[in-house]
Amino acid sequence: MAPLTEHRLVSGPVVYGFLRLVRVSEARKEALVASLAEYSRSHELTLSGIFTERKEGADSGSGAFTGLLDVLALPDVYGALVPAVSHLGPRAIAAERGRRIEAVGSRLLLIRGSRHTRPSVTSITVAHCHSTEAVRLLESES
Template identity: 65%
Template sequence: METLTEHRPVSGLVVYGFLRLVRVSQARQDALVASLTEYCRSHELQLSGVFTDRDASAGPASAAFTGLLYVLALPDVYGVIAPAMSHLGPKAIAAERGRWIEAVGSRLLLVRKPRTAHHSISRSGPVRRRHPGTTRVLDAES
């Protein structure tokens, strides 16, 4: 009889980080890498590297993102982790990059979930309505 999974060594899922850092201080860069590292540690993920896009004028196929796509094609790679969706670039580029990540069979994990707030007017004034948006792929309990 085999032992339960909890009694066998299981390695973490392999992920790669992606940061968009245009005119960012070294302290800010270190803090963002630390946030990715901590998220991976707390969710039992193995952060195998971080790709950094520093060119604000780069399109969706920047050198850093192209490199990321190559490693996502490696066996046993689970996905990409970013601090927020904005690290994939402006909205149109981020959406395209998100589709490319999914197309290679990987997951996109975000440390911070996107904020979605919609405003409407009522008789008593503006009311902020929150609608469920995209959430983290992994909850804090996982």
Template identity: 70%
Template structure:
């Protein structure tokens, strides 16, 4: 009897990481790389490499991002993985980079999704509108 598929080594879709690390410690860099690897392991992806941008660039065409675009053109590459959208740069640069990633047919995956602009109505702030010491009683049927 053969082992189940879950017990066989299976190569997942290939992704490349992208980190923007301007004035970041080596420890922080390693923690971010570990978080990318963990995300890939949990989502059955294969992290093939990580491109790191170390300087605050004035545009979207940094050497690290250009290298990323080059590998995204290879066959069987699924997409790009970043810890958060902020790793693509300031908003204007990030928007253009997202367009370039999508233009080559790749997906952008984020370990941490952007926060919603407005918290949901059921948040703790909404639940604590009453003054302290106020007790609300609910009617119950017996």
């Protein structure tokens, strides 16, 4: 008798994380990466990598964000995962980045929403898959 579907590893929706890490400690970075991984695991998403932005004055077209948009445009990529809207940058840049994520046909998933942001930026769509793969941290200096 074949095992039940629930006992088989099923590949599911792929997401990529995005972190804005300006002047944060290594412990804080590790905690944020762990929170993305745990959210993905608990919502049965496949976290394939995390793009990080480290420069304080980054605009809406930084190297890390451009890399995120590139992977979001790939087939079978479900969305972008961030701890909070603030990780997309200051309010004006975050709003623009939210629009650009939606423009490539992707979803923006927030671990923690904010009552001060637009509904389209804070909407959370949850999908399902089974994966506990290691997450690649994609560093960027822009």
